[in-house]
Amino acid sequence: MNALMIEFAGSTRVLKHHESLTFGRDADLEIDTNPYLHRRVGVFRQRNGDWWVSNTGTAIALEVCDDASPSRLTVAPGTSTPVPFQQSVVRFQAGPSVYELNLVMPDSPWFDEVAEPNEGPPTIRSAEVSLNDEQRLLLVTLSELRLRDRGAPNSAIPANRVVAQRLGWSTTKFNRKLDNLCGKFHRLGVAGLKGDSGALASNRRERLINHVLTTGIITRADLELLDAFDR
Numbered sequence: 001m002n003a004l005m006i007e008f009a010g011s012t013r014v015l016k017h018h019e020s021l022t023f024g025r026d027a028d029l030e031i032d033t034n035p036y037l038h039r040r041v042g043v044f045r046q047r048n049g050d051w052w053v054s055n056t057g058t059a060i061a062l063e064v065c066d067d068a069s070p071s072r073l074t075v076a077p078g079t080s081t082p083v084p085f086q087q088s089v090v091r092f093q094a095g096p097s098v099y100e101l102n103l104v105m106p107d108s109p110w111f112d113e114v115a116e117p118n119e120g121p122p123t124i125r126s127a128e129v130s131l132n133d134e135q136r137l138l139l140v141t142l143s144e145l146r147l148r149d150r151g152a153p154n155s156a157i158p159a160n161r162v163v164a165q166r167l168g169w170s171t172t173k174f175n176r177k178l179d180n181l182c183g184k185f186h187r188l189g190v191a192g193l194k195g196d197s198g199a200l201a202s203n204r205r206e207r208l209i210n211h212v213l214t215t216g217i218i219t220r221a222d223l224e225l226l227d228a229f230d231r
Helices: 133-148 160-167 171-187 204-214 220-230
Strands: 004-008 011-015 021-024 042-047 050-055 062-066 072-075 080-082 087-094 097-104
Touching (some): 004 042, 072 080, 133 204
Antiparallel strands (some): 004 011, 050 080
């Protein structure tokens, strides 16, 4: 059975298949005495040969971020997910403090696709989505900060007017392109890109970028398209 290595603050734990590890303010792995931190934020355990992380708190979300790409997924309180990356970081915030646990699964096989938290959007493979050059350029420009910095927050997306100016587009053209992209992915089953009565979701850009990065539709290799455009 594969092991799970967990590193925090210079200390490493190695879990074997029959073991589990809680983490938090008063847990197997004591994170901090921070009063904003749950006594037990989460737990690592193995199910059917795969390592899972469960969010056992009530108000703190966990982010599982791939070390090798901008892919990440969010584990809401009360939910669980398999750890889908061979090397990853579990990040969470309590009050003003941010904590990171580094994970390594040295003997773990690669999962065929990224596992998603409960009630998340379906996985859409890149081969199922046809993007023209302008659509891909728009997505790369919106994703640039997260593509270049794995630790950037989900909200690290430039303003619409900044993107439009950079691409040499009018605001009308930018909005039309973004509307078309949101409509395309909405029809493919991605939630949160369209609102009722034709009103668009207020956080649609973040949901759109989360989806294309998590599913590998846009990757760091696509930065070449933006770099070529800027030259």
